[in-house]
Amino acid sequence: MKKGMIFDLDGVIVDTAFYHFKAWQYLAKQIDIDFDAKFNETLKGISRVESLEKILLYGDKADDFSMAEKNILMNRKNDYYVQLLSKLTEKNILPGVLPFIKQAKKNNIPCAIASASKNATMILEQLNIKDYFVVIVDPHSLSKGKPDPEIFLTAANLIDVSPSEAIGFEDSQAGIEALNRANIFSVGISAQDNLVGADLRVDCFEKINFEQLLSM
Ligand code: G1P
Numbered sequence: 255m256k257k258g259m260i261f262d263l264d265g266v267i268v269d270t271a272f273y274h275f276k277a278w279q280y281l282a283k284q285i286d287i288d289f290d291a292k293f294n295e296t297l298k299g300i301s302r303v304e305s306l307e308k309i310l311l312y313g314d315k316a317d318d319f320s321m322a323e324k325n326i327l328m329n330r331k332n333d334y335y336v337q338l339l340s341k342l343t344e345k346n347i348l349p350g351v352l353p354f355i356k357q358a359k360k361n362n363i364p365c366a367i368a369s370a371s372k373n374a375t376m377i378l379e380q381l382n383i384k385d386y387f388v389v390i391v392d393p394h395s396l397s398k399g400k401p402d403p404e405i406f407l408t409a410a411n412l413i414d415v416s417p418s419e420a421i422g423f424e425d426s427q428a429g430i431e432a433l434n435r436a437n438i439f440s441v442g443i444s445a446q447d448n449l450v451g452a453d454l455r456v457d458c459f460e461k462i463n464f465e466q467l468l469s470m
């Protein structure tokens with residue numbers, strides 16, 4: 255039986271993955287780089303600085319900016335993103351998430367958040383769901399981001415379950431790879447058939463049978 259659950263945030267709990275896409279696209283346009291939803295898939299799950307570096311590489315501008323200039327670009331993206339977040343309400347929580355985390359709480363299954371985002375705590379507070387999570391891994395405390403397993407192994411350790419007793423939920427390819435490398439059962443949340451290697455793939459939490467998942 256599984257004993258703990260670890261959730262990515264953007265694109266798993268709340269539909270903010272789309273806002274990240276819009277904000278990165280807005281920033282990229284200012285430096286004459288254009289990218290589409292397909293390229294955006296490669297930005298999911300990775301840190302702010304890694305996302306920027308990927309965009310610069312994609313636009314053939316990897317060596318055009320100093321670290322100070324990159325910081326200005328990242329702040330600009332984040333300011334725009336945070337502005338988009340101001341409109342966020344409980345309606346942005348993805349289908350089936352709320353009943354699912356309520357059921358986990360009722361069954362004494364500890365839940366953790368393992369997100370690369372430095373905005374995670376603020377979003378959970380804004381949505382009034384922070385108390386469902388006993389742990390929010392601080393991305394500042396990590397030495398490597400997804401697809402490295404560190405964030406998920408840290409989360410499992412903090413909720414006191416072994417990797418084989420944990421279930422992880424992800425919407426990004428980098429996250430699925432991190433879960434698999436951590437030896438944690440990986441559930442891919444995606445309406446498309448794009449998450450390679452997920453142990454289970456579902457459109458949304460409404461499609462998951464809680465009891466059945468625990469016995470996987
Ligand atoms: C960061 C990145 C973003 C990525 C997200 C993953 O968020 O900016 O590209 O998709 O993590 O959840 P941030 O710390 O900027 O909120």
Ligand code: MG
Pocket residue numbers: 262263264265266271298299424425426
């Ligand atoms: Mg995500």
